[in-house]
Amino acid sequence: METIVTWLVDQVWSTGLVVFALGAGLFFTLMTKFVQFRYFKEMIMLLFEGKNSDHGISSFQAFCLALSGRVGIGNIAGVATAIAFGGPGAVFWMWVMALLGGASAFIESTLAQVYKSKIGTQYRGGTPYFIEKGLKIKWFAILVAIVVTISYGILLPGxxxxxxxxxxxxxxxxxxxxxxxxxxALLAVIIFGGVKRIATVADKAVPFMAIGYVAVTLIVLFANFSEIPAMFSLIISSAFGAHEAFGGIVGAAISWGVRRAVFSNVAGVGEATYSSAAAEVSHPAKQGLVQAFSVYIDTIVVCTATAFMILISGMYSVTPEGKAPIVDNMKGIDAGPIYTQSAVEAVLPGFGGIFISIAIFFFAFTTLMAYYYIAETTLVYLDKHTKFRWLNFVLKIGLLGMVYIGSVESVSFIWALGDLGIGSMAWLNLAAILLLSKPALKVLKDYDSQKKAGLDPIFDPRKVGIENADFWIDKCDEMNSKNKLTAILDPKEAVIEHANSLINKEDKVTRKTPLNK
Known part of the structure; x- marks a missing residue:
């Protein structure tokens, strides 16, 4: 079985997927006019703008829920394997993939908001939803939903x-x-408690674990302060083949850097689309920007923290696949959390192993919560076509079973299953968002124009020519009805509101300076 899975991983993670992921990120970066950079300040402000409701969660909760999926074991063990197989230069290509991937994350999360639905009492959306509504290709949407459910319910939890x-x-x-x-046992308590409980746990645990991890990184870097320039030189020179020892593995550096960046931040894979759709916002682009920022936190901050600790302490080996070791500081120890544990232990004896084990628990456990939420959301989509309502219970039991199996199985087989799941979803989701780039760019253009007019952007799909955005049409009609009712019941308030809107439009000021009654 492991041989078959490994062969499948090699097919899925060919050079084609590396080029596809980098190329898509570059395409979206250019088409959005570098949205992930020009709205950087806006990203941070939007984190705390939206509030949760009876039907959705806040922007910050959606951010944390997505980040709990992004920030996982890929940030510790994944970075170690990238260095072990691709050399220090792999870190540079992780950065490149993250910077370009911010645009991919913006596009996919914006689309998730545009084409979301209210099913029962909750907002639902994600890749299958926007494929069916945006591309109008139902079989493709069902295929993606099946692949995502299997990947997050079976292949990745282990x-x-x-x-x-x-x-x-x-x-x-x-x-x-x-x-x-x-x-x-711990996971069962949370996933049987529903989406709200998952989001509540995520927005408490994610900031805590990320801040603590970065704090320890700073301690390790400070202890090796004089080595920082040499470390940066090692990363850059290795990335372009200029380093004597790692000059012959540039291809491996690019491949493993992109591969592990995609596994970690999942930009373009579609993972964040499900939590993005659940957010309560006034314009889809707002949540797109929030999710672009989460890519930075995952890779530029957390993954980089791991890489710096490993490289500056020298606690790593580099053994390209099929070749003799170039560096063997770890003497045959398999790449994984032990590299990071050893790095922290070298500076803080007696603390490194314990701290990294606890960090792994928080990183991995919150990721498991996100995995269940995503698998449940795609199952809700499939339920429209299958009507097998008992599948939700089967999903819970299946995921919990794979969590246990993953705990006791061999690490190589479990990682191969995970790579297979991520790679399969990346091919499908990247193809979908490239085909839907036109409506996503219309949404961004609408957001840009409203921001330039000094307005707090509000989305009406009819004004930008987007079809099948039923949720937003209903929301706009509901808001218009409320405004008309306010005008009838309290004409004075209606006049003041209208005057404020004129001031905002003509003088380009914000609604923070309303007309004095």
Missing amino acids: VQSNSIASGFENVFGINKSISGIIIV
């Missing part, structure tokens, strides 16, 4: 639980099967 169990066994001597049972 990567996270395996790392938690391995870390606890290495540091605390806890048997992997016991760790697996504990993880399953």
